[in-house]
Amino acid sequence: MTKTLLVRLSAAVLASFGAWMAYTQNPQTPPELKLEKITDDLYNISGDGGNVAAYLTNDGVIIIDDKFERDHADIVAKVKSISDKPIKYVLNTHQHGDHTGGNEKLLGSAEIIAHKNARANMVQGKMPGLPRVSFTDETEVFLGGKEVRAHYFGRGHTNGDAVIHFPALRVIHTGDLFVTGTPFIDYSAGGSAVEWTRTLDEVLKWDFDTVIPGHGAISKREDLVKWRNGFEAMRNRITSMVREGKIKDDVVKTLTGEFGWNANPNGLAMRSVDALIAELKR
Ligand SMILES: [Zn+2]
Structure with missing residues (x-):
């Protein structure tokens, strides 16, 4: 594929993803969020967008992600x-x-940090609320005697997924590198099914017991291991199918039937199948 074609293709996927975001960002009646205690100083706010972790210190609060505006x-x-x-x-x-989505409203009073590629993806998608600080491999925030690490382990959901570690609590927040449902490989933002499990293998070298997924219920390390193995099984199965020359319909049937992927034809999972087949064919 030529570079221009690739750029044009990415732009088209980004544009449709933008439309999806505009749809889900409908400002009417935001659903009520739920607050869950994980430890005395770490909470999870679930409901609507991605899980938001809130780490409390005597000098201020550190949050991970901020859902929709x-x-x-x-x-x-x-x-x-x-x-x-x-x-x-x-x-x-x-x-x-x-x-x-909440970045723009928080920028006046908080410092926002993201991986360099995640920030670049926001610039490309003309998204509001650009972080003022970015990092490449790792960054740490020290506040009120507590520490939070953000580390980039490689491609997966996108090309800029940061995994967050609360070392004192043995808790991590994975972003969408781990969700308790169907994975979404965002090829328009450099995601990769081939590299995803390698990235998770690096995450699993960290010391932790509890996992806050990008979406879904608070989980344990074993749940992440199981989900990673399920992802690998799916990838191996689909790889042999596409190498045997099976067509997209067969792949979709297997993904939805055997691996429980969301079958909604307009959903993100189904819209990533063409690019998944292309990646696994290589
Ligand atoms: Zn995501």
Whole structure:
């Protein structure tokens, strides 16, 4: 594929993804969010967009991701209910609008940090709320005597997924590198099914027990291992299918029937099947 064609193709996928985000960003009636305690100083805010972790310190609150713009007021209210300190830092796990939608409203009072590629993806998608700080391999935030690490382990959901570690708590937030449902390989943003499990293998070298997925219920290390193995089984199965020359319909049938992928033809999972086949054919 020529470079121009690839660029044009990426732009088209990005444009349709933008339309999806505009649809899901409908400002009417934001659903009510749910606050869950993980430890005395770490909470998860679930519902609507991606999971938002809130780490409380005596000098301020560090949050991971900030859902859609429409969830901003509820996120701030939930944080207020557990801390009298302001949100000082936001770490974005990646650029998608259900994880960075609140950025713009938080930029006036908080520092927002994302991986260099995630920020570049936001620039390319003309997304609001660009982080003022980016990193390549790893960055750490130290606040009120506590520490949070953000590390880039390689491609997977996108080419800029940061995995967040709360070392003192043995907890990680994976962003969408781990979701408790169908994975979405965002090829328009450099995602890769081939590299995804290698990236997770690096994550699993970290010391942790509890996992906050990008979407879904709080999980254990074993759940992440199981999901990673399921992903690998899916990839191996689809790789042999495409190498045997099976057509897209067969691949879709296998993904939905055997691997429980969301069959909605307009859903993100189904819209990534062509690019998945192309990647696995190589
Ligand atoms: Zn995502």
